[in-house]
Amino acid sequence: MEKITKNILTQVIRQRPADSFKGTYGKIVLIGGSQNFGGAIIMASLAAVYSGAGLVTTFTDPTNQASLHDWLPEAMFVDYNQFDDSADIVKNADVIVIGPGLGTDDTAMTLLTKTFEIAHTGQTLIIDGSALTLLAHNNLQLPSESLNVLTPHQMEWQRVSGIKIADQTPTANQAAVEKLDAIVVVKSHRTEVYENGKVFQNTGGTPAQATGGMGDTLAGLIGGFTAQFADKPAAVLAAVYTHSAIADKLAEKQYVVLPHQISEALPKFMFKHQSKD
Amino acid sequence: MEKITKNILTQVIRQRPADSFKGTYGKIVLIGGSQNFGGAIIMASLAAVYSGAGLVTTFTDPTNQASLHDWLPEAMFVDYNQFDDSADIVKNADVIVIGPGLGTDDTAMTLLTKTFEIAHTGQTLIIDGSALTLLAHNNLQLPSESLNVLTPHQMEWQRVSGIKIADQTPTANQAAVEKLDAIVVVKSHRTEVYENGKVFQNTGGTPAQATGGMGDTLAGLIGGFTAQFADKPAAVLAAVYTHSAIADKLAEKQYVVLPHQISEALPKFMFKHQSKD
């Protein structure tokens, strides 16, 4: 098991070329946020925008429109009940994040199914939160063409892989990941990333992060990084490292770290840790 | 009458164990916020989240959904008119706070009654604001199994106990508290806490705090502390002390202290005053 170290940052976060425009930094669509869980998709979108994704569109319940824009005038809004009318935005996205606050009702299931149908070669599809529960309970097949990234916490990973938390050893996990043909981020106080037949372990992370919304923020951050950076598996590792490194820094002075604080710290953190060539 | 001193902080606020997750820090439900008093439940929820409660769900009038998420994407939202559909969230909570901005109409009364029916062993139930008025006027019986914490100001305590403000001596109060079998926090410029047959007096507090919303913030803070810390009566004392200690600090430079400023100061205050072992 390899450790994820600080080196991953300069390897992934490249200095931006002078002659670039917002299209250079990717189009990302985030889908989630039922009436009950609107905050989750806001936090995910916040991470996507503050990590530098070029164009961010959030598909969510219409009751979340105002609070999305209160946090993020930079994000575009789509009523997720009107998914079909805006399916082209999903088709044209470089990255799709589905799951934060999505819930598990019929609307959620429809959105997940339609997204799976759309996902195609060249797209990164990040599946988080209740989308993982839906995936497991309905025995859905992952899209075959997109690069799929799953971000379960240990209980969600149990649902998806069938491996009980106590039995989630690297070897057992690796076998399950291989069958899925996906990158899998198993979140715990020492998060593990399974990709390309390797296991990586995150070395950072603090119990100050143990609060609702942390996972949503990570999903959005992986979205922002894979939207911008060419080496997708490395971008996932860098996002995982960044998420906990910022939290560790904030936890030097805070008993609890709020998820939105991590997003707001991204522009300065990424500036410091970009490659200088 | 014992003084609450700074010692209560390190006694209660334990350093977080590395191997923990959001479930470790409790599930808390807050119920309140009619259309007129939405700000109250937002302020209570703010204190719960910023004090580190693991998972926070706010039951409130649907017109408050957007402003709840503007302040707190970290909180989940439930339309309190759909209480029955989400009763399981209340059943599974470690802590319930009911009252901030609840009002005293039929909706409020229904919510209070249903909550009293649900409250069970192992739960802490914090009754604040208009829930105390409803309790008094309708002569309700407190739930018998939950740990009940009442947070009246002096006039509300008069309503609940029948003791006029001028006659609210420690002895008179203690007798009334004994009958209630609850922890009672009588708020004034020197707040008193009645628990386990003892009386504690808070030594901090500033007239800069004399503004609407302070009580709501305290209720949420007691919720956040009892959700996280094992010794519930001590957690109540620590919350009372924390609330006024932060206000005292802010009042060194401010003529008036806004309630939301107290919540926002919690992560750093708790970091400084946690136990170091």
Add this chain to the structure above:
Amino acid sequence: MEKITKNILTQVIRQRPADSFKGTYGKIVLIGGSQNFGGAIIMASLAAVYSGAGLVTTFTDPTNQASLHDWLPEAMFVDYNQFDDSADIVKNADVIVIGPGLGTDDTAMTLLTKTFEIAHTGQTLIIDGSALTLLAHNNLQLPSESLNVLTPHQMEWQRVSGIKIADQTPTANQAAVEKLDAIVVVKSHRTEVYENGKVFQNTGGTPAQATGGMGDTLAGLIGGFTAQFADKPAAVLAAVYTHSAIADKLAEKQYVVLPHQISEALPKFMFKHQSKD
């Protein structure tokens, strides 16, 4: 014509007595904010809360509920179309501010008329913005029992007094004020206050303040000060001085001063300039 000087601050802003509660600092009702001008009543309410008023209730169009609470969870909300149901709140207020963003339609006129009918001895009634236009155009009689404070800019004062801007000399203004039997604050780059047969001139103020919302903020600030401080005419002078003194300070580094920045600076400004005995 007397100058308003810094001395007015310590004369008015008293150190708060230890044994006080929110009721000590007054109940204030603010009425205004149509669908088009909701920001105005929010800015007025902001000044009232941040200057330390004990309990603030804002009567406004229901479409402004969310943004009111986004800025101010500390304020209570009433749909001004339901004025009659909440008339008791207006009756029991120490201070009423009417006008910021009220507009001049039938709803506005009804609200103004009803407020004039309620206003009684012991209350301070501050009439601002479009309420002054309605007053002038409909030739309304000011309530006879409340202490009335008018806060027109020069054009509104022309409408109310019939004196053209060019002719608004202290002598001419004083004669008009006498007939009105009110305190009148004529706003310009050197604001004048007419009260008790005297004329006071404000010495502060900056062109950086020349932006929409400044007047709304002043109205709310006069509300906050008269709610808290016993000498009402002096409180009006202190509010006028405070408003421009904070703006002058901010304008030492800013080309333009945003109204909400003035309100947010109040707690520290008032702390510095309170009486120390």
Add this chain to the structure above:
Amino acid sequence: MEKITKNILTQVIRQRPADSFKGTYGKIVLIGGSQNFGGAIIMASLAAVYSGAGLVTTFTDPTNQASLHDWLPEAMFVDYNQFDDSADIVKNADVIVIGPGLGTDDTAMTLLTKTFEIAHTGQTLIIDGSALTLLAHNNLQLPSESLNVLTPHQMEWQRVSGIKIADQTPTANQAAVEKLDAIVVVKSHRTEVYENGKVFQNTGGTPAQATGGMGDTLAGLIGGFTAQFADKPAAVLAAVYTHSAIADKLAEKQYVVLPHQISEALPKFMFKHQSKD
């Protein structure tokens, strides 16, 4: 091709005269923000208010009312579906900005047509975003009396001028601009401004700006500057310079610059760079 240098700032941003009021700094109307793109018009309005425009009114979809006021209580709101009822506000404006987040549906087309009919001598009309797409696709004639400013990025300029991006040389562009009889700001990583037969090139700008909302912010900023400053072509140049100069400063510490951060930095930037006489 002339470079836009720092000198343009003191040439344009004049110290404000003491005896001035909000009317001195112009009335500006911004029209845009469909349900999907509400953030765009909020960001444009933010730049207008924070650059010091006297009175700002935002015409937008009613679902954006709350978030507009969350960011800007200083702005007035008009439901753009009720355009006709508020046409006088457009007629009386000094500056009209149309396009940020407007979309290209029938509502958008109607708003653009009506605005073009109203625009008259003495007004500056800034045409941005989807309004440019509508202009091109419908072959609309620009209003003949207003001073028209177009702010296309290179692809929008291709649509309007018919010149492919690869062929957008100064000479080719100048010929197209001459036919349009407008000021044209062609946005790229080195933005060019065409006015009065001259071509100006902006020297600042950073790839950290390559994110959604930057253009909306520039449109609002040009609006704020032309509303306040007499020499309109110079004001456009100063706005372009200011926008990238602030971004460059923020990019000294940030990997990505959020559009709203540029607006919030305006009051201090403009203070530093105003003329001192």
